[in-house]
Amino acid sequence: MSDRSTTSPHDTDRTSTGSDAEGHQKPLILVLHGARGDLSRRLVFPALATLNRRGLLPEHWALLGTGRGAKTDEEMAEVIREALDEFGAGDDQVEDDAEVLTRHTRYAQEVTEEDPGTLPDVLDELHRTLEEAGSEGEVNVVHYLAIPPAAFIPATRALAAHDLTDGVRIVYEKPYGESPESFRELDAVVHEAFDEEQVFRIDHFLGMEATQNLHVLRFANDLFGTVWDRHHVEQVQIDVPETLDVAQRAEFYDGTGAALDMVVNHLFQVAAQVAMEPPRHLASTDLVRAREEVIGCFRPLDPTQDVVLGQFEGYRDIDGVAEDSTTDTFIAARLWIDNPRWQGVPFLLRTGKQMAASAQRVSLVLRRDPEKLFGDEVEHGVITLSLAGDGAIEITTTVKRPGPDLALATGTARLDLHDVDGDPLPSYASLLVDVLQGDRTLFTTPTGLEHAWQAFAPLLGEDRPEVHPYPRGSWGPAAAEDLASPVGWLLGRDDAS
Ligand SMILES: NC(=O)C1=CN([C@@H]2O[C@H](COP(=O)(O)OP(=O)(O)OC[C@H]3O[C@@H](n4cnc5c(N)ncnc54)[C@H](OP(=O)(O)O)[C@@H]3O)[C@@H](O)[C@H]2O)C=CC1
Numbered sequence: 001m002s003d004r005s006t007t008s009p010h011d012t013d014r015t016s017t018g019s020d021a022e023g024h025q026k027p028l029i030l031v032l033h034g035a036r037g038d039l040s041r042r043l044v045f046p047a048l049a050t051l052n053r054r055g056l057l058p059e060h061w062a063l064l065g066t067g068r069g070a071k072t073d074e075e076m077a078e079v080i081r082e083a084l085d086e087f088g089a090g091d092d093q094v095e096d097d098a099e100v101l102t103r104h105t106r107y108a109q110e111v112t113e114e115d116p117g118t119l120p121d122v123l124d125e126l127h128r129t130l131e132e133a134g135s136e137g138e139v140n141v142v143h144y145l146a147i148p149p150a151a152f153i154p155a156t157r158a159l160a161a162h163d164l165t166d167g168v169r170i171v172y173e174k175p176y177g178e179s180p181e182s183f184r185e186l187d188a189v190v191h192e193a194f195d196e197e198q199v200f201r202i203d204h205f206l207g208m209e210a211t212q213n214l215h216v217l218r219f220a221n222d223l224f225g226t227v228w229d230r231h232h233v234e235q236v237q238i239d240v241p242e243t244l245d246v247a248q249r250a251e252f253y254d255g256t257g258a259a260l261d262m263v264v265n266h267l268f269q270v271a272a273q274v275a276m277e278p279p280r281h282l283a284s285t286d287l288v289r290a291r292e293e294v295i296g297c298f299r300p301l302d303p304t305q306d307v308v309l310g311q312f313e314g315y316r317d318i319d320g321v322a323e324d325s326t327t328d329t330f331i332a333a334r335l336w337i338d339n340p341r342w343q344g345v346p347f348l349l350r351t352g353k354q355m356a357a358s359a360q361r362v363s364l365v366l367r368r369d370p371e372k373l374f375g376d377e378v379e380h381g382v383i384t385l386s387l388a389g390d391g392a393i394e395i396t397t398t399v400k401r402p403g404p405d406l407a408l409a410t411g412t413a414r415l416d417l418h419d420v421d422g423d424p425l426p427s428y429a430s431l432l433v434d435v436l437q438g439d440r441t442l443f444t445t446p447t448g449l450e451h452a453w454q455a456f457a458p459l460l461g462e463d464r465p466e467v468h469p470y471p472r473g474s475w476g477p478a479a480a481e482d483l484a485s486p487v488g489w490l491l492g493r494d495d496a497s
């Protein structure tokens with residue numbers, strides 16, 4: 001057997017690189033568990049293709065796709081070709097991308113606790129191949145669990161049972177647990193097998209360009225930083241409506257629902273990015289600590305006052321959905337943050353499937369004071385970050401209506417982040433780079449997740465509200481409108497049903 005030695009994954013700071021002393025990145029073996037699944041096809045292969053094109057992969061690397069069946073390398077290659085065809089960078093890139101990815105890819109049968117499959121042997125072969133190709137020294141082995149959450153515990157135990165945990169990094173997808181109890185159980189199993197420094201829990205909303213820009217907008221610009229509190233902000237809206245259907249993944253979705261799929265992870269993490277106190281420094285540990293501390297100030301949701309659930313009409317007719325399903329395909333929630341900066345400011349969270357529009361927006365609605373010079377003619381100012389795509393920043397403000405009179409109007413200025421000099425990375429590509437470099441800034445940790453589950457837990461109990469029907473293509477149940485009063489949801493304000 002060849003040496004399966006790997007890099008020490010102790011690098012926890014933003015400055016760590018996963019590189020050797022000369023700055024070369026260590027050779028990489030990315031073991032993609034669930035490589036024929038939806039996430040791998042839609043997001044991971046395109047992300048790898050992007051990283052390859054951008055020169056962000058090490059000189060020597062290999063992709064080892066795994067699955068439960070006995071498949072050939074060629075069958076794996078075909079999955080990659082089809083995936084890039086459907087979800088890749090477009091016609092002019094697909095062939096080149098597919099050629100490179102498939103040339104670097106092998107397939108192995110998944111390891112279980114009882115049966116190593118072919119994974120350890122193929123891993124050894126890849127180590128030898130990398131050595132023959134001229135790479136010497138340590139290899140960065142990353143296991144990416146792109147498998148259903150129910151498989152996280154068995155997969156972790158299987159890796160441990162066959163001595164595949166030493167010195168590797170491991171990436172867990174979301175949801176990391178489905179209740180406070182199952183989160184703790186999963187995390188205990190993970191820590192039996194791995195040191196915390198080896199573990200990367202992905203929340204891809206944290207990797208979005210515009211989410212990362214929240215810090216910069218606020219901490220690099222006093223214009224924004226000075227209004228970032230309850231004295232200036234009346235409410236925060238984190239609004240992620242989706243026109244998407246769930247027919248493709250009905251079985252998974254019916255067992256999960258909008259609240260577990262989106263709120264306890266993505267929307268809570270984005271709320272924390274908005275609400276955190278300024279970190280002492282920009283070092284990874286400081287940023288992570290600041291984000292986690294504010295999640296510790298999230299007041300547990302009050303399902304009777306602050307949550308509206310919905311289900312789009314016709315949902316129960318979808319194949320794979322139970323006839324009497326009460327799964328929520330929509331949630332609007334009012335989150336309160338009990339600290340001096342945000343006391344009394346509602347953080348309004350909304351997301352749902354089959355809604356009127358797709359967007360991913362964070363808006364700080366600024367207070368207005370009718371006692372001031374222009375009285376109540378002044379509209380709320382709004383600072384918005386659109387997280388979708390490469391991201392954008394919008395400022396809505398009161399201006400003089402052009403013309404002879406001193407009348408007021410509102411106007412919006414928009415800065416598309418792709419117009420800024422630079423090269424934005426899609427979230428999954430960005431987070432993969434961080435894993436390779438050992439940069440943990442944008443990953444969740446048990447402390448933050450424990451706080452998140454505490455805040456979310458009341459929704460899992462007997463006070464879970466009833467699920468209101470809403471028409472497809474609408475903005476959700478009417479009951480959700482009241483949560484956002486007196487301002488109202490900014491999106492769909494003019495045509496909300
Ligand atoms: N799809 C998406 O858009 C997103 C998904 N995620 C997360 O990514 C993960 C994967 O999601 P997705 O790709 O949609 O899931 P899939 O249902 O497509 O499953 C992925 C693959 O996992 C393998 N698999 C299925 N069951 C098991 C099992 N019991 N043990 C081991 N392997 C199994 C299957 O491969 P095979 O049959 O070859 O073994 C399957 O193709 C999930 O945790 C999900 O929450 C996160 C964000 C977005």
Ligand SMILES: O=C1O[C@H](COP(=O)(O)O)[C@@H](O)[C@H](O)[C@H]1O
Pocket residue numbers: 204242244261262
């Ligand atoms: O994790 C998830 O996120 C997507 C929305 O994010 P996007 O970046 O893919 O637009 C959501 O549709 C999905 O249900 C959820 O699992």
